[in-house]
Amino acid sequence: MNGASKLEAGGGVALYQRIRSDLEGRILSGKWPPGHRVPFEHELMETYSCSRMTVNKVLSALAAAGLVERRRRAGSFVSRPKVQSAVLQIPDLKAEVERRGARYGYQLLARQKRGATRQDKARLDIELRAPVLALRCRHDAAKQPFALEDRLLNLDAVPKALDEDFSMVSPSTWLVEHVPWTEAEHRISACNADRPVADELQIEVGAACLVVERRTWRNGEPITAVRLIHPAALYDLIARFTPAG
Template structure:
């Protein structure tokens, strides 16, 4: 009997490894094929245990590997879900948020939350360099990816540079998309910061107050005239910035 035991143990180990790879491959296949889209709940561990006729430890090992690969996330007391893919933005380009979302294969939508016209105030000096008498359009909106909050936008638009904005209600296009198609820009400035979500951003993005966020602040000019300032706030775990560059010529 003792001579058979090592073979039996080896057989069990091989079977466990095979089941682990099978679970890993099956779940990964469902995700990569799109059958399980971002936000889809993965079957609970006990359900997978019953489905594959294996131990919970084998299932847990497979799911842990999927977490490491960034394909699923575990939520306490809720289960495991297919992750939303990370977005990569080029630092030196002006991107349309709508195109960012669509590049992920997700349905895009936006909601305009506030829109009002006012005069420039001292607090606006760092955002848009305009005299106190200048008239501004201030808007806030939320962008969604697959029905999930994706980005919170806070924007100032100079009505001297873009007079058409005064009557634009942004019913079919978000402010950023509308501006890109309306006003040619000649210069842009990006400022990028990591911040904890304030109350307004946290509520808009449906995240915890203080959660890590990536904030991109951008100013654009047309010639010497300031056009717009925008602050885009993204949940920090779903966005990253990418820059491509080459060494400058010597001399």
């Protein structure tokens, strides 16, 4: 048994933790900035008098935490923060309003089953004339309009949606409770309310609004596309995430 093996046999876990703590400290303190090359495995083995297995375990853990990026034949490098991968939760608007301590209200404004139009095809990424359910709803908080919802449901993916008239239960609540998803995409933007939106949200024409557009898939199959318009003064977005997203 060589010197490194003897050292690890007596305190492998402690040594692993010390190496990882040392490397994390240099990364999180900024001493090793994004893009900095982490010492090669053989350099770390020499520095810490440890085996390749221990070094590989440390680097794998740092990669899993999103702190380093391992490149085949090139080594390991400090990751650049992937802020674009911050994840927004799929909200149940009823629960969200009630968490704010406000009374929730809901109104179905329109419900239509139709073959997908060209616009529907572009929004939902489905075939032209595929069956869709188009829904338009309003969500209230304390009797004040909170969100205007314009949603498309792919009936090939969720045929049971036809059994629900959505007059009492909102599509967002129904989907959260009944339809699992495996992938989601968010797009956040701003707009100024035109006359129809201003009338529905009871705000001035031209008032600032926050727009959240979302699409979800289940194993690659589109489920829904929704556009939520919120009066800017009533809504904000917070996402907490790690460097790995």
